[in-house]
Amino acid sequence: MQIKWSLKSLILKFNAVSIRTKIVGLVTLCILFSSSTLVWYTDRDASMALRHESQEMGTTVASVLAGQSLGLVRSGDLAMLSDIVKGYVDSSKDIYYIYILDSTGITIASASKPPDLADLPLNNPSDSTTTPRIQSMQYKGQEITDIALSLPAPGKGTVHVGLTYANISQTLATHIQHILLWLILVFSLGIALAYFLSYALTYPISAMAAQARELGMGAYKQRDRQWGHDEIGNLGLAFDEMIREISQKEQMRSQLLAQVLSAQEDERKRIARELHDDTSQSLTSLMVELKAAENAGSLAEIKPRLTQLRSLVHQTLQAVHNMAIELRPNALDDLGLVAALRKYVADFIAKNGIHVDLQVGEAARRRFPADMETAAYRITQEALANIARHANARNISIVVDFQDSVFTLIVEDDGVGFDLNEASRSSPEHRLGLFGMYERASLVGGRLVIESQPQQGTSIFLEVPIKPTNGGING
Structure with missing residues (x-):
């Protein structure tokens, strides 16, 4: 439970910061994590590879010296052997020392980077195999890898090649510095791009939020802005x-x-x-x-x-x-919507001479909420008045029904019809008449749909959900 609340608290804190901060912060974390991982893997893998390469070089030197030492020792030319040993130490930055010991542990030839290696723990292998013995040790605060290889002749001594990794560490440090400089450059570019991206993403949202606040205060200002063509651009256009x-x-x-x-x-x-x-x-x-x-x-x-x-x-x-x-017709208050519509339709036919077919479903022969009855009556009035003035219709059909707690009113005619888009730009009287019907439907929680095409008549659909009460349908 505590983990759940901690996670919830973390999510709340995350959601409390701005999107711009989230994007820049996440990009920063990703770059830092990737950089740290890259540096760590580079240092580890490169160090292992260079150490392995150095050990192979040391093993090769030990093998070569073991072969050369046998002949020079037999001939007694120890000076030549010392020069060869010194040449190897001087020519390689990784070789810390070379010691050639006889079977009793006495030094035959030696060379080292420091002039004197006192207390250097060198031990001959216990066997005389041609396999080198490799062991690591600490000497004066630095890591030394000792490669010991017995001379080919039994009981003739051992070649010790000591390797140091100071040069490898320095080389790696230089490369890591170069990598870090590049990573800093990439980090800077990444942060700049993340900020630019977050600004590009959040600016339209911030602008829309500001305009929404103005809209809430009644300031219906339209701004001519060029949004992008992505999802946020589509949101801005909408x-x-x-x-x-x-x-x-x-x-x-x-x-x-x-x-x-x-x-x-x-x-x-x-x-x-x-x-x-x-x-x-x-x-x-x-x-x-x-x-x-x-x-x-x-x-x-x-x-x-x-x-x-x-x-x-x-x-x-x-x-x-x-x-x-x-x-206000008395029938609407006394007898309900259906009776009022029958009376109005009869008067409409007598006045305009247009045939009207009024069909009422069984379930609709009842009382409905007063505001809904008024809205349906006035919408029918406006629809018939528009038909009489503009439609040049010969027949009108009115259907009143009530099913599944939804009141339905349909008014259709066979008149000349009209284009809805043009009607929205037509005379104020016609435009306001249509808008008034939409408003009446909206005020009672209903939905009004008008379908019309030139020369194809007009259909008006009104649907109003009626909420049931404890005593049944609200009426």
């Missing part, structure tokens, strides 16, 4: 397209709000005008008739006045009733 769409929708929403406010004011003016012109005049006539009835001298004079009063009251009530229906 983000810019989203900004344009949001900006256009916000513009249309503002225009729609202005249109709603204007329509509200126009409706108030119309209601005021109708109240003044119709209802007010009717009430004035009613007052005049009441005054005349009050001044009548007999019941015979009052009776026709009452008939006239009843007619005026009926006309006034009918005018007020018509005005209320125009504002």
Whole structure:
């Protein structure tokens, strides 16, 4: 459990730093790890190879000296043997010493890099085979490899060749320094490239994040930027397209709000005008008739006045009733969506002379949430109004259904149709009408789809999921 929390804490800390820091840090770690591994393997493998090569050279020298020593010892020419030994020591940086000992351990010939090698532990092999004996030892703080080889004649002594690796270490150190200089150069270039790459990757994301914050504050600014053609470039282009769409929708929403406010004011003016012109005049006539009835001298004079009063009251009530229906149909509140649609379709047919086929599924013959019924009714109103104004259609089909907790409304016509892309750039009235339908569907959590092609009619699909409550479907 503790390991799990430690790993989670490490991941949280890793996610807390910026992407740029992550990229540069990871590249740095990779370069450092690769460099360290390269230096370590180079030092190890090169050191082993050079040591092996040095030991082979020492074995060869010991074999050659063993062959030469036998003849020179027999002839007593020890001076020549000493010169040969000294020549080998002077000509090789890896040979630290050469000693030729007799069978009793007395030095016959010797040469060494230091002038005096006191207390040098040299022992003759216990056998007289021609196989060299190789052993390592420490002498005055440095590693020495002693190669001992018996002379060919039995009991004639031993050749000792001592090897030092100081020159190998110095050579390796020089090469490692050169490698480190190149690695430092590669490290610098790698960090520079990693920073450039991280900047190239994170700059578009940072720019989009800043613009998203501005968008959250209501600043719908569109910037003309050239993104790349990679995945981040595609993301940037999609983000810019989203900004344009949001900006256009916000513009249309503002225009729609202005249109709603204007329509509200126009409706108030119309209601005021109708109240003044119709209802007010009717009430004035009613007052005049009441005054005349009050001044009548007999019941015979009052009776026709009452008939006239009843007619005026009926006309006034009918005018007020018509005005209320125009504002909001009673059937929508009292009987529900289906009844309201039947009434509206009947009025639409009588007014426009277009055949309308309304089909209602059994499951849809019920009440739905009030806001959803209002949205579906108004969308149908707008769709039929657009068909009457623009479609030149002869037949309209309306389907209302409810299945799997999803309310469905389909309005189709056989009119002239239109191009959706051109419609988005058409007159503000047409554009705002379509946008208003989308907005109404969105406000009730629904989805509106419009399909249309020139000369192929138009289809409008509305789907609204209805959330079930404890008592069943929310209604």
